[in-house]
Amino acid sequence: MSFKDILLQINSYPDPTSTDAIDQAVSFAAVIGGTISAMAVEVDIPAVSNRVADYLIGLSGMAKDQERKSAEACKAGLDYFTTQAKAAGVFGGVVSRRADLYLVGANVADHARTRDFCIVPLAELTDGQRSVAETVIFGSGRSVLLFRAGAADLPTRELGTVVLAWDGSRAAARAMADALPMLSKAKDVAVLSVTNEKSVTYAGIGVDAVRHLRAHGVEARAVEIDAAGDRIGTVLERYLAESSADLLVMGAYGQSKFREFVLGGATAHMLHNPIVPLMLSH
Incomplete structure (x- = not known):
């Protein structure tokens, strides 16, 4: 009896999921005898409707820059995950999506419905990951495993x-x-x-x-x-x-x-x- 189909959410905005958090998720999957896939969502920041503000401080340009950084973080996170998960023998695939900034959690919840459970790494209290976690908890119909690298670490050698x-x-x-x-x-x-x-x-x-x-x-x-x-x-x-x-x-x-x-x-x-x-x- 074991979990065979785990989903890891890799955050891309505003703070990308750390390599330490990815390492812990991969090692934990190995500890419990599972296979793990990763999902990253590129954020689409809504267009600015205030022309004056856009003219004065360039909000549209700032939004595009943040979208570019999110896309780069998705690729880097999924590439790193792929390397680590394959090395550990637990690789189950990767999923990349693009969604409105406020619908990241809903996209993760949709994909979590066909997984054994979903891992959501937390970072700072204000990084938006709690909102993603709540959406997946209430919307996926699956269990959600939350951890915070460096403060509430996943077991990576054995489950005590x-x-x-x-x-x-x-x-x-x-x-x-x-x-x-x-x-x-x-x-x-x-x-x-x-x-x-x-x-x-x-x-x-x-x-x-x-x-x-x-x-x-x-x-x-x-x-x-x-x-x-x-x-x-x-x-x-x-x-x-x-x-x-x-x-x-x-x-x-x-x-x-x-x-x-x-x-x-x-x-x-x-x-x-x-x-x-x-x-x-x-």
């Missing part, structure tokens, strides 16, 4: 401890099912439930999830932590640090409407500044 956030909800059940091939590769799986924070979460809620995972050959263990007045996101973050976890699997709570996203509290907390890679399912 994976934490499954479990509250018995539909989203948590979806996340567990989606992650099964990955959980089977982990050395340690902790099914973490936070009690006394939600009325639906009770003592022993993780026991049946552990039973299900063991039925699939995954040796998991149930862990319960009393919230003691803290928010779920804070409790999760603390446990991830204390357990030296390699990855967090959780359901993504929230809803999408007209390209705007309203995230649940725990989802928003973990997305804001992740300390380990996150695999999210909606």
Whole structure:
């Protein structure tokens, strides 16, 4: 049981995805026994409608220059990925598209629908990648793996401890099912439930999830932590640090409407500044 068809999104604007992030994604695919493809989108910046502003500061020319840089970043990123993925024996192909700046996420979501899951590298908090991630989470119907090279690195040698956030909800059940091939590769799986924070979460809620995972050959263990007045996101973050976890699997709570996203509290907390890679399912 393994993932055979992974998609990596390579960003081209405003900040291209780093070679370090590409290296990590390729190595991670090898760790979990998968094949990985990459997709890059050249941005099309909408034409300037204000003639005076265009005349004074040359906005049209600036837009064309940024589009050229995006196209160059796409080619460089895909070329680098191809070399690294072929060397690692996990190359699955490349996809290049051109789209309106505001529709990059929608294009990635479209392609992610026919993949096992999609990897979206995050960079700076304001680089627009969070918007891409949210669009793929809500729009693709597939899991999304988020990481930040240098801060929340993907495991590149082996998959140690994976934490499954479990509250018995539909989203948590979806996340567990989606992650099964990955959980089977982990050395340690902790099914973490936070009690006394939600009325639906009770003592022993993780026991049946552990039973299900063991039925699939995954040796998991149930862990319960009393919230003691803290928010779920804070409790999760603390446990991830204390357990030296390699990855967090959780359901993504929230809803999408007209390209705007309203995230649940725990989802928003973990997305804001992740300390380990996150695999999210909606």
